[in-house]
Amino acid sequence: MTQLVNFQIAISLFLWLLLHVIVEGNSIPEVVQQNVTVGSSSSSPWLKKIMNQKQDPRSPGCGNRPWICRQGESRPGMRCCRNRCVDVFSDVNNCGLCGIRCPFTWQCCRGLCADxxxxxxxxxxxxxxxxxxxxxxxxxxxxxxxFPPLPFPRPPPRPPFPFPPKPPRPQPWPRPPFPFPPKPQPWHPPHPPTMQ
Structure with a gap:
């Protein structure tokens, strides 16, 4: 029940505000204009003169006149980039040269992008x-x-010399007796046993 009452109050307030805006927006003010000169135009002679002057044929900016960026007390890094005078030593969109853009969060330091x-x-x-x-x-x-502890730790041990170390030599195989094959001995019959 209370939700229905709250809804009806909200709708009635909205309609009242809408009606108030419509009435105020369409009302015609009944204020009499004052300080209006009769027999002359409503603008001053100075304003007429300014409005009737021919426009400057040169377009604004430095696109057709890049030398204007280096006139006066300008810094040495001033260049005309995209019809604007910019300092290429510090501008992140024109770093070093026109159109060189530094990555996000980097800055242009002396014409070089630096993180x-x-x-x-x-x-x-x-x-x-x-x-x-x-x-x-x-x-x-x-x-x-x-920071490292004081005194500084010892340097790591040096590798063995020569580096990399050579593997140990294998043990040589036993050599056969010389001459190889051995010479055959001549055959002698066994001696008879001697008696004594």
Missing amino acids: TNINPFNCGKCGNRCPFGVLCFYGMCGYAQV
Whole structure:
């Protein structure tokens, strides 16, 4: 029952707001305009002059005039890329040359794309160098880096010389007696036993 009552209240409020918007939108204001000059146009002479001037035939931008990017106090890396003056030393969409785009999360540092999350020469931002031997992680020098204990551990043992080691030589086979085959001995009849 209460849901039905709440629904009826919501519908009636919606219809009342809709009717209010329609009436206010169609009402004609009955305000008298003031400060209107009679016998002249409603615009000023200055505005007429500006509106009647011919448009500049040159198109805006640097597409037809690339030298305007290097005029005045401009930096040396200013180039005209896609009809805009951009600094190719720091623009991620035109890094080094027009149209060379750096990957997502990389930055353009001196005209080269660099991953500032892991690059030790541009750690976190362009030009931020980490000390020698310190790594760059998440754009911070030495973040969660484990340092070796002091004093430093011994170096690992050196491999045997020569490397790789040669296998041991096999034992030689026993040689037969010389001369091979042995010479036959001449046959002698056995001697009779001697008596003494």
